[in-house]
Amino acid sequence: MRTPPRPGRRRGLLVAASAVLVAGLLAFHAAVPNTAAHLGSLLETFLPWLGLSIPVLAGLALWRRPAVSLPAVLLALLAWLGLFGGHLLPDRDRASDVTAVQHNVSDENADPAATVRGLLEVRPDLVALEELTPAALPAYAAAFPPEYPHHTVQGTVGLWSRYPLTGAAPVDIRPRAFGTDWNRGLRATARTPHGDVAVYVAHLPSVRLGLTGFDCARRDESAALLGARIAAEPLDRVLLLGDLNNTVHDRGLEPIAALMSTAESDFAFSWPAGYPVARIDQIMGRSLTVTEVWALPATGSDHLPIAARISFQGS
Structure with missing residues (x-):
């Protein structure tokens, strides 16, 4: 008989799955269909705010199963930075006309x-x-x-x-x-x-x-x-x-x-x-x-x- 996963491991897997979902929505938002209620456009309107989930997921990962879930949270963070990291860079003196x-x-x-x-x-x-x-x-x-x-x-x-x-x-x-x-x-x-x-x-x-x-x-x-x-x-x-x-x-x-x-x-x-x-x-x-x-x-x-x-x- 296979031993069921311990509660802590299940929670770690849930955190990891949530982080992978966030990463997927960030990286592949264009793949979310617009046929049903224009959900793709709704997601893309508020896309930067998915980043708020990342520190929450990181906290849960550290509390539950870091080895299982932290890599997935890092993946979500990299996906967010790939889209919006440029906004965090300090302003440089730029020539303008x-x-x-x-x-x-x-x-x-x-x-x-x-x-x-x-x-x-x-x-x-x-x-x-x-x-x-x-x-x-x-x-x-x-x-x-x-x-x-x-x-x-x-x-x-x-x-x-x-x-x-x-x-x-x-x-x-x-x-x-x-x-x-x-x-x-x-x-x-x-x-x-x-x-x-x-x-x-x-x-x-x-x-x-x-x-x-x-x-x-x-x-x-x-x-x-x-x-x-x-x-x-x-x-x-x-x-x-x-x-x-x-x-x-x-x-x-x-x-x-x-x-x-x-x-x-x-x-x-x-x-x-x-x-x-x-x-x-x-x-x-x-x-x-x-x-x-x-x-x-x-x-x-x-x-x-x-x-x-x-x-x-x-x-």
Whole structure:
């Protein structure tokens, strides 16, 4: 008769199995199917937070069966570091040519002037805003000082710039189910001292988490339209600023993320403003190097602003 495993050994195996599961989800998150309630996208939205399980598992491993479970916990740690270790490295002095700010200001923001003052603390060259209502737009426009003489607003998204803007026009990223009054994209050419860059500002549809799962189909449809437009952009240098309602690991952003990149110098969580858990606001570049991204102090919005330094060197 085979002797059943002792309770301590069973618990050690359970800890080891849990650690292997965490490692697998981190390393192979793209393999989690999206067919059932978009669980893959839900996982990828909060993927960094799987790291919180690792110290818990390490403590249990040391308490129970270190020889059995610690190697599995180390595997989970290596998987997490492989994805997010770059965020833990100390910031280095990085050369940059342009500073940009991205902010969903919220259509319920009660103090546009204070919001703009907060955004300008980092002296950005480009400022992208979303959820600009017709009623609030004059207040935002009046809050920008003369150093930002160039701006364009298309629908509910806008761009303010130190540099001349040409060719400003709306970009159609509207899902089929939405009405023709839904306009959340724009494109303009910023004529910087370092060369022309196509600047896109976008606000993708929101996602919802409910009884039917993670509803992101319309966001994904809009991301595909935006990705196609960027792929066809004739200028080599492209800068995207927007509330994409995606993290860069979410497969729904793949049509854009396959073309563009962003910095890994900070998690820069931007939502929700009170207790930010994910960066769903993005600053990304093509033939540019986004050298650093960081979150700014809260405004009257439910999002935190994010800022980025961008280098044209080596692009």
